[in-house]
Amino acid sequence: MRQFFLVMACLLLAACSRGPDVNTLEADVKARLQQVFGSQLQLSELQRRGSATDSLAPADSERLIVYFDAELQLQQAYDFSAWDSPGAASLLSVLGAGPRGISGILSGGNQAGDRLRAHGSLIYQRQGDSWQALVAQGFSQAQQPRDNQNDNSQLITAISTALHLAPGGTSEQTRQIIQDEVLAALGNIQGRLSRLENGYALAGGPAYGQYSRFADAYSRLLQPQQIKLSTLLTDGGLDNLRLLRAGKVQLALSQSDTAYQALHGQGLFARDGADTQLRALASLYPEPVHVLVRADGPQRIADLRGKRVNLGLPGSASRDTALAVLAAHGLQVSDLASSSELDLQNALTALRDGQLDALLQVIGTPADTISAASDALDLRLLALEPAAIAALQSSRPGTFAFTLAAGSYPRQSQAVTTLAVSSLLLTEQTLTNREAQQLLNLLFSPGAQWLSLGSVQGSQLSARQPLAAIGIPLHPGALQILKDVPAGMP
Missing domain, CATH: 3.40.190.10 (Periplasmic binding protein-like II)
Incomplete structure (x- = not known):
């Protein structure tokens, strides 16, 4: 019996030790933080917490989800609720954490020296004898019934x-x-x-x-x-x-x-x-307009002419804004090869399966469905043209120019200019x-x-x-x- 437990312990230890070592993991986390937050947020401590096989990996690749606990320290006062700079949403995406996976962010702003703690994860893929960091593991909201939603x-x-x-x-x-x-x-x-x-x-x-x-x-x-x-x-x-x-x-x-x-x-x-x-x-x-394509898809919104585009559910507020965005770029529904009326989850699936070329959605950042889809699909956000943003602001009261900060989503290395509305x-x-x-x-x-209460947007x-x-x-x-x-x- 003792030998059995010893063998099992060794197997578990081997499983946990797969993938990059702690030094590689620490360097990759630091690089991701630097890319989005610069020198304002420093990694002071990291502990590797094991790994698991990525069940969404392509059949011909070997991928691991590597888990870690990290302690971060602010080098200067910082307000994670600010709309014009990377905030809690970006930090979640950078570290591959869920809303309850980060503690220490204070409503009203943090001070220099404040420490944050995070439970995060990165996805790695084997490249020969080494492991390469791909993206942070996309967070997907647990589908648990709410208290007031019983079986009817x-x-x-x-x-x-x-x-x-x-x-x-x-x-x-x-x-x-x-x-x-x-x-x-x-x-x-x-x-x-x-x-x-x-x-x-x-x-x-x-x-x-x-x-x-x-x-x-x-x-x-x-x-x-x-x-x-x-x-x-x-x-x-x-x-x-x-x-x-x-x-x-x-x-x-x-x-x-x-x-x-x-x-x-x-x-x-x-x-x-x-x-x-x-x-x-x-x-x-803020609820920014997201115009999403595959990495090898259209480069500009004008390029959506003749493409298959999802505009959102019929009669929805998001769809109404999406139609206005197209019009501001000189496009009507009749200019598209087809326009679908799917919800965001089904639209992302259709984009993954090659049934769509693009989708438009107005939603708070980060949208966990988009972050989760980024695990298996290399997505890219299209910027809105400055002239179109100005025209929309003039014609649609309640809208404003907005910048999706770098790191809001996996693989998003650059800020993206778009339009946003306020959630009221x-x-x-x-x-x-x-x-x-x-x-x-x-x-x-x-x-x-708000993070501990389960709302990233809060x-x-x-x-x-x-x-x-x-x-x-x-x-x-x-x-x-x-x-x-x-x-x-x-």
Whole structure:
């Protein structure tokens, strides 16, 4: 028995020791930090924590995921929530860490000498007798059911029976229709019950998306103060604005350009009319336009003419912005070989399988689905033309020029100029000033640990961020909290 355990221990030790040695790993981590953060962030300690075979590696290659623990030290004061420099999102990408894999980042900024701790990983590929670092392991959000998303199969079956359908519905399409309606009804019920119990209902987004994860993190942040915040699964920002206007929720998340359209009854909201009661509580984090191609794909957005391009889900806020981006570059849908309506995950799969040439998506950085896809696919971000950015800023209030910092994604060695919108926390004028101030004081609390709460985007929150790109009026209660609002605010 002792010999058996000795053999197993040796095998485990051999497995853990595969790949580059600790000196090579340390040099590669230092080089990655230097490329993105320069001399501002230094690696002070690193421990190798073993390795595992990369299950996504091509059949003809040998790849390993090498895990490590690292301690980093800031050489000068640094604000990881700043939008115009590499922040927590870039650090996650550089180190191949998940949101809970980094500790020590402080809301409101860090000081010189502060130490950060990280649990990260790099992917290596064997090159002859040596190992070459490829990318940081892309983080993929664990697909665990949320507390308020239980199995609704019994309810769907019961409704099918009540409608005299075959057990479980006559087809997958039938079941999907029933499931969509059940989730919408449950959201409405939850919102009404939440307000009845003196709480707030927040329209988030699709399950496992950035909006829903931020909403869940915000809810947990408020719990110690005995503030009940019920987060609702929705179809996203467009749906959220309509739920807010209908009085089914008190708070909602959406894009700044889409909120402007809702306020004025334009674009996607032309049939709805102007929502004159809509107000912003805060600008949360930037959502840049991502134009993604394969490494050997088109070089400029103009080169998308005659290509197969995914523009996003029909009726979505992201798709509306994507169409405007194409138009600003002189392209219409009719100029494309084909335009698809896939969600981001399926679009990345189609890009990988050669069924697409490009995709456009408006999403916060880093989008974990993009980071994870970069493990197996060499992706490249296309820059928007300066003239197109200027035209979009003039024609679409709520948009602003933005730079995706180097290192935001694996293999992204250069900064990329693009357009962005703000993710907004929205409400109606019916919310009292006292309620608005209480919610914002906690939202921008210096002690808020957004990464540990599970939201990468939350780490970009700062009451000091410019608010001129919001595009809609601030709630009066917010004006008293965010005292440094630029004079150009509407």
